[in-house]
Amino acid sequence: xxxxxxxxxxxxxxxxxxxxxxAAKYAxxxxxxxxLYGYVINSTITKxxxxxxxxxxxxxxxxxxxxxxxxxxxxLAWFDLSYADMDAPPGSPFRPLYNAEVSSNGQxxxxxxxxxxxxxxxxxxxxxxxxxxxxxRVDLKENLAEAHTPSIGMATMLKxxxxxxxxxxxxxxxxxxxxxxxxxxxxxxxxxPMELFATTTIYEGDGKLTIYDKTQGTINSQLYVxxxxxxxxxxxxxxxxxxxxxxxxxxxxxxxLFLSVMAALELKRPVRVTLDxxxxxxxxxxxxxxxxxxxxxxxxxxxxxxxxxxxGETSKNEDYTExxxxxxxxxxxxxxxxxxYELVDLDVFSPLDMRAPxxxxxxxxxxxTMDELSYKLKIDPMQLRLINYSEKDDSLGRPxxxxxxxxxxxxxxxxxxxxxRNPEPRSMRRGNKLIGYGMATGIWExxxxxxxxxxxxxxxxxxxxSSAVTDIGTGMMTIMAQIAADELGLPVEDVAIxxxxxxxxxxxxxxxxxxxxxxxxxxxxxxxxLRKKLFKKAKDxxxxxxxxxxxxxxxxxxxxxxxxxxxxxxxxFKEIVAANKGKAIKTINFSVPKFFKLKKYSRxxxxxxxxxxxxxxxxxVINVTRAVTAVAAGRIINPKTxxxxxxxxxxxxxxxxxxEETITDYRLGKYMNQNLGEYHIPVHADIHDMDVIFxxxxxxxxNELGTKGVGEIGxxxxxxxxxxxxYHATGKRINQFPIHFDSLL
Amino acid sequence: MLNYQSTYSPVLTKDFxxxxxxxxxxxxxxxxxxxxxxxxxxxxxxxxxxxxxxxxCDHGQCGACTVICDGDRILSCLTLAVMKEGSEITTIEGVAxxxxxxxxxxxxxxxxAFQCGYCTxxxxxxxxxxxxxxxxxxxxxxxxxxxxxxxxxxxxxxxxDAIMEVKNQDSHE
Numbered sequence: 001x002x003x004x005x006x007x008x009x010x011x012x013x014x015x016x017x018x019x020x021x022x023a024a025k026y027a028x029x030x031x032x033x034x035x036l037y038g039y040v041i042n043s044t045i046t047k048x049x050x051x052x053x054x055x056x057x058x059x060x061x062x063x064x065x066x067x068x069x070x071x072x073x074x075x076l077a078w079f080d081l082s083y084a085d086m087d088a089p090p091g092s093p094f095r096p097l098y099n100a101e102v103s104s105n106g107q108x109x110x111x112x113x114x115x116x117x118x119x120x121x122x123x124x125x126x127x128x129x130x131x132x133x134x135x136x137r138v139d140l141k142e143n144l145a146e147a148h149t150p151s152i153g154m155a156t157m158l159k160x161x162x163x164x165x166x167x168x169x170x171x172x173x174x175x176x177x178x179x180x181x182x183x184x185x186x187x188x189x190x191x192x193p194m195e196l197f198a199t200t201t202i203y204e205g206d207g208k209l210t211i212y213d214k215t216q217g218t219i220n221s222q223l224y225v226x227x228x229x230x231x232x233x234x235x236x237x238x239x240x241x242x243x244x245x246x247x248x249x250x251x252x253x254x255x256x257l258f259l260s261v262m263a264a265l266e267l268k269r270p271v272r273v274t275l276d277x278x279x280x281x282x283x284x285x286x287x288x289x290x291x292x293x294x295x296x297x298x299x300x301x302x303x304x305x306x307x308x309x310x311x312g313e314t315s316k317n318e319d320y321t322e323x324x325x326x327x328x329x330x331x332x333x334x335x336x337x338x339x340x341y342e343l344v345d346l347d348v349f350s351p352l353d354m355r356a357p358x359x360x361x362x363x364x365x366x367x368x369t370m371d372e373l374s375y376k377l378k379i380d381p382m383q384l385r386l387i388n389y390s391e392k393d394d395s396l397g398r399p400x401x402x403x404x405x406x407x408x409x410x411x412x413x414x415x416x417x418x419x420x421r422n423p424e425p426r427s428m429r430r431g432n433k434l435i436g437y438g439m440a441t442g443i444w445e446x447x448x449x450x451x452x453x454x455x456x457x458x459x460x461x462x463x464x465x466s467s468a469v470t471d472i473g474t475g476m477m478t479i480m481a482q483i484a485a486d487e488l489g490l491p492v493e494d495v496a497i498x499x500x501x502x503x504x505x506x507x508x509x510x511x512x513x514x515x516x517x518x519x520x521x522x523x524x525x526x527x528x529x530l531r532k533k534l535f536k537k538a539k540d541x542x543x544x545x546x547x548x549x550x551x552x553x554x555x556x557x558x559x560x561x562x563x564x565x566x567x568x569x570x571x572x573f574k575e576i577v578a579a580n581k582g583k584a585i586k587t588i589n590f591s592v593p594k595f596f597k598l599k600k601y602s603r604x605x606x607x608x609x610x611x612x613x614x615x616x617x618x619x620x621v622i623n624v625t626r627a628v629t630a631v632a633a634g635r636i637i638n639p640k641t642x643x644x645x646x647x648x649x650x651x652x653x654x655x656x657x658x659x660e661e662t663i664t665d666y667r668l669g670k671y672m673n674q675n676l677g678e679y680h681i682p683v684h685a686d687i688h689d690m691d692v693i694f695x696x697x698x699x700x701x702x703n704e705l706g707t708k709g710v711g712e713i714g715x716x717x718x719x720x721x722x723x724x725x726x727y728h729a730t731g732k733r734i735n736q737f738p739i740h741f742d743s744l745l
Numbered sequence: 746m747l748n749y750q751s752t753y754s755p756v757l758t759k760d761f762x763x764x765x766x767x768x769x770x771x772x773x774x775x776x777x778x779x780x781x782x783x784x785x786x787x788x789x790x791x792x793x794x795x796x797x798x799x800x801x802c803d804h805g806q807c808g809a810c811t812v813i814c815d816g817d818r819i820l821s822c823l824t825l826a827v828m829k830e831g832s833e834i835t836t837i838e839g840v841a842x843x844x845x846x847x848x849x850x851x852x853x854x855x856x857x858a859f860q861c862g863y864c865t866x867x868x869x870x871x872x873x874x875x876x877x878x879x880x881x882x883x884x885x886x887x888x889x890x891x892x893x894x895x896x897x898x899x900x901x902x903x904x905x906d907a908i909m910e911v912k913n914q915d916s917h918e
Contacts, residue, residue: 016854019862020846020869022797022837029796117791118782194801194809194863194897244799244863245897277802473861473898644857644900651899676806676895683892685885687901 006482006492010640014478014497015242015471024242027214028198028274035200036065038263038273039120040256041110041127042282043102046669047136047347050100050109054128063115064123066267068259070097070109074266082227086220086509087251087353090153091318094350096255097262102131103316104349105670106282111259113271136347139666140288140313141185147311147342150319158447158512159323159358163395166329167336169294172305176296180372184293184365186737188662188671189286191354192679195244197283198274199257201264208235209264213257215240216250217509218468222502224253225261241500243472248353250472251509254283278674284352285662287313289324291365301377301387303332308365309340315350319343322358327443328366329395330602332388337395347669353511355652356712359444360719367440367720368735371727375425381439381724382409382418382608393602401601401701404632405441408608408695412630413439415693416610425731433614436729442607442717446634446708448517448593452505455484455526456586457534461559461574463488465526466498469507469519474711475641476515482637483520483705487527488573489557505588513605513709516637518591520705525589531556533585538571541579545569593703601701605633605708609653609717613725620741623688624654624722630693634708639694642710646692649714655681656715657722658738768829770795771839781827785819786810788826789836797837797866801895808894811867811874812836818874837866840873848914849873852907860898868894872908876915884909 018024043050055067076095077083083093096108110127114120137143152161173179195214202210209231215221218238226233243250260273275282289312296305310324325339374381389406392399413419421437422428428435456464465484471477481495488495498504507519532551538561539546545563546554554561562570577585612626629646636642659680663672673679699706719737726744727733734743767776770793777792786803789795789812798821801809805823812821813835840847849869852858859865871894881887887908896904 012854012857013859015862016859017846019859019865020837020850020853021841022795022866024862025796026799026863029790031791031794031796116780117787118780192897194799194807194861194895196800243861245861247897274800277804277806473859475860640857644860644898644903647902648860648899651901675804676802677804681895681897682901683895684888684901684905685892687888687899687905690902 006485007637009482009638011478011482011492011638013475013641014481026195026242026244027200027212027240028196028272030200030212032202032270034269036113036115036267036269036271037117037120038111038113038259038271039124040108040259040273040275040279041112041124042279043105043107043109045102045131045133046105046138048102048131048133050102051130051132053110057126058112058123061119061123063119065113065115068097068111068263070099073097073262077228077230085224085252086217087155089155089318089320089350090151094317096258104347107349108255108259108282111263111273113263113267136669138346138348138664138669140290140344140346143344143346144290144311147344150321150341150343159321160326162325162339162341163329165338169305169307169336169338172336173294173296173307176305177299178373178376179296180369180376181294182369182372182735184291184368184735186361186364187288188664189354189660190281190662190679191247191249192280192676192681193245193247193249196275196277196280197254197256198272199260200270200272201260202270203264203268207231209237209261211236211238211261213238213240214243214250215253216246216470216472216511218470218500218502219506220509221253221257225257228258229261229265238502239500240470243470246472247355248357248511249284251353251511252284277676281662281671281674283349286354286357287320287351289361291324293365293369295369295373297373297377301379301384303334303388305336306334307338310362311342311344313346313348313351314343315348316345318350320351322361324358324362326395327359327362330393330604331390331441331443333390333394356444356715359712359716360656363440363442363716364720364737367717368723371438371724372733380423382413385409385441396602398600398602401603402634402697402699403606404695404697405606405608408606408630408632411693411695412608412610412628415691416628418610425728430614432617434617434729436613436615436725436727438721438723438725438728439608439610440717440721440724442609442713444513444605444713444716446517446603446605446702447512447514448521448703449508449514450590450592451507451518451522452588452590453519453522453526454505454586454588455530456584457530457573457577458584459577459582461572461577462494462496463490464496464498465523466504467507467519467522468502468504469515470500470510472510474645475638476510476519478641479516479637480519480523483523484527487524488530489555490559494559513711513713516709517703517705517707520707521591521703522589524704525591526587529587529589530585533587534573534576535561537576537580537585541571541576545571603702603708605631605710605713607631607713607717609721611718611721611725613722613729615726615729615744620744622658622726622739622741626689627718628691628693629714629718630695631710631713632695632697633710633713634697634699634702635706636694637707642694643692645710646714647690649712650690650718651682651687652715653718653722654686656737657719661738766827766830768826769833771835777826779826781825783826784822785824785826785829786821789821795836795838799863799866801864808871809864809867811871811894813870813874816877818871837870840869848911849907852910856903856907856910858903858907859900864894864896868896868904876912887912
């Protein structure tokens with residue numbers, strides 16, 4: 001019997017056993033003899049200068065080895081470029097312990113290294129630090145007048161500036177039949193993966209380092225360390241097989257990596273630096289953003305004028321941008337458009353991509369505006385979207401590589417029971433609970449990047465595949481095995497995957513929903529090359545049955561090469577390797593996206609989301625009781641892990657719309673809820689019925705695999721769908737996330 | 746100019762006495778040489794090299810450090826190791842018996858009840874303790890009684906599905 005294709009099978013995570021038994025080791029869990037512990041000292045002021053450190057009391061503690069500050073750190077690289085990483089925005093990257101300047105609250109300004117964690121933490125409290133404080137500004141809304149156009153840099157390649165205006169927006173809007181204009185806001189959010197950021201650096205001697213780092217890119221961290229500390233890249237090995245969540249926070253090397261490496265190099269001993277939960281709020285975050293929309297339609301509900309403007313925060317040192325305003329005209333056609341995006345520089349740490357950056361921000365405004373329009377026009381919200389359905393990407397005037405959004409609407413609505421909705425707000429109830437149905441659309445770009453993969457057939461006839469890519473919990477390793485298995489016609493059990501190690505073939509940072517397509521394409525390239533190589537070796541065998549055949553005449557299945565027309569004629573991989581004097585047959589291949597072909601298409605995953613909320617009429621408490629997300633994201637490699645990705649996005653949606661926010665004290669410039677007791681994310685009791693539909697979508701243009709990625713799309717449409725359901729339940733439109741119950745009273 | 750002075754006085758200047766603390770960890774009497782300020786969580790992770798128990802907040806807010814102590818689920822980050830002299834502690838490394846995964850471990854894999862896996866040991870230990878408490882009758886009860894264990898990946902529905910599967914198996918026995 002022939003092996004079933006592995007792609008499309010809902011197989012369980014291959015690393016599951018390691019994770020349920022506690023055997024999976026994360027970056028801060030490599031205990032080695034003589035390990036030293038570093039504890040970070042953070043600035044308690046928001047802006048100014050450090051005048052002096054008094055380290056006397058801390059240093060007097062037995063067991064405290066060293067205290068590093070800008071005054072005694074080793075000399076380091078000079079140029080901004082050395083500090084840049086794969087996700088660095090235009091500007092000057094933050095340099096830990098660089099000088100006496102403090103530019104954000106909580107900035108790391110020192111590191112205590114001691115023999116135990118407890119000692120290091122205690123010693124840090126004994127530090128006396130004198131500052132000279134300067135005035136600062138951290139409030140976006142107070143500083144909107146300072147908004148400016150973002151500068152352009154390398155990062156702009158994946159985050160294009162807004163499309164050019166079309167037609168005459170102002171005139172068309174003024175003359176439109178139905179109009180909605182609205183303002184939206186969400187505050188700061190922090191990624192807060194469950195695993196604390198940690199780096200264990202093992203000093204191997206001779207300038208060689210082995211680094212266990214929490215990151216979304218082993219090679220990104222390797223290059224960063226090599227550049228800053230002037231080490232040969234080959235002497236810096238970064239390993240991260242298990243990453244306890246990241247959601248974007250690991251896209252840039254974080255300061256514990258720098259501090260751990262610095263201390264290990266200086267002390268020539270292994271050093272671990274683990275952040276505590278409050279320190280997890282002292283680097284990148286989702287930027288607070290204000291948005292304005294003005295949409296106008298004709299009497300049939302067709303949009304004729306569309307303006308979407310966003311003003312986000314950034315730091316003083318980098319222009320961090322997001323793609324917030326490019327989506328509306330991708331989803332809905334309009335002859336007159338005006339899309340604007342600006343930044344305000346504040347005294348905060350640079351913002352950082354956080355799950356569905358920009359997209360989840362923009363959809364909040366776009367999809368809530370569409371909902372408001374539907375009530376003005378007295379057209380069903382889904383019907384309004386179908387009226388404005390665009391088969392092509394109207395913002396760039398090019399076709400989609402594929403787009404099954406219409407099926408998402410239809411199948412999602414059917415599963416949810418959308419037809420039972422009474423369009424009148426406050427018309428549906430269960431006891432003292434108001435019931436609301438809301439829906440919204442989601443869109444997320446489908447990119448892929450260059451990457452390499454190695455594929456080997458070993459003496460057992462089994463396949464080994466490797467890539468430096470990480471698995472932050474998406475199920476990367478499992479789908480790598482599935483893709484590789486099908487390339488060589490082997491069962492998944494006969495494929496071994498190695499990953500999460502910078503010495504393996506090049507992989508870019510893991511994020512942006514582009515990793516399945518990126519690494520999948522590299523594995524396909526390696527698989528193809530390996531098939532060729534195996535076939536050539538098989539042909540070269542003594543009295544080969546394939547001597548007069550081409551590769552098109554044979555099939556690779558069940559660990560054998562067999563003749564297509566007479567499958568009984570076959571040679572096993574094992575025999576081929578044996579004939580190769582027992583030497584494994586290997587290949588390393590590079591896959592590069594076909595940029596010229598891809599430019600002809602817009603490529604995006606789509607979703608339609610339907611949500612039921614219950615709102616307590618007296619107390620305003622909101623519960624998301626049911627939700628259905630229908631997704632068109634091309635080919636789904638593993639329905640089990642892909643569904644989990646969407647479910648994760650849906651839980652994040654409940655969090656974004658109703659729970660999570662980092663609260664700033666604008667007088668202190670400080671985040672006030674730097675802990676998981678006060679930074680609210682949903683608990684089990686907050687999460688109810690959630691359903692995921694994968695709509696069939698064939699895409700032969702997007703990449704060879706036909707995949708679009710599912711990491712972000714689950715978070716794009718659902719937050720506004722919740723807001724829209726709250727409006728339907730209560731008749732109150734709350735345009736600020738998270739929606740607080742008191743705003744409904 | 747502002748002068749920020751630490752409010753701590755350096756009371757601990759030289760005597761960092763350690764003492765032997767013996768705890769039965771996963772059925773094995775284990776003696777660790779500890780200072781009194783070491784939490785049970787750090788004792789397990791840093792001194793006994795049992796890193797399966799996770800630190801997510803160190804403040805009793807996330808549940809990642811949940812272990813089973815004399816049959817009950819506890820937060821090891823809010824427990825000093827010296828308080829548990831002589832206790833029976835089961836960590837995630839001791840949940841499987843004789844190489845056989847616990848039904849909850851199997852169900853977690855089958856239901857894809859984790860993504861990054863970092864909250865998983867705490868979820869499983871907490872679920873073992875919760876089922877033993879016997880208070881949960883319904884799915885809603887299970888959700889409520891598991892709400893001390895946060896999951897940032899959003900595996901919530903799969904986690905509850907996995908626990909319900911085992912709970913239902915148990916009640917059919």
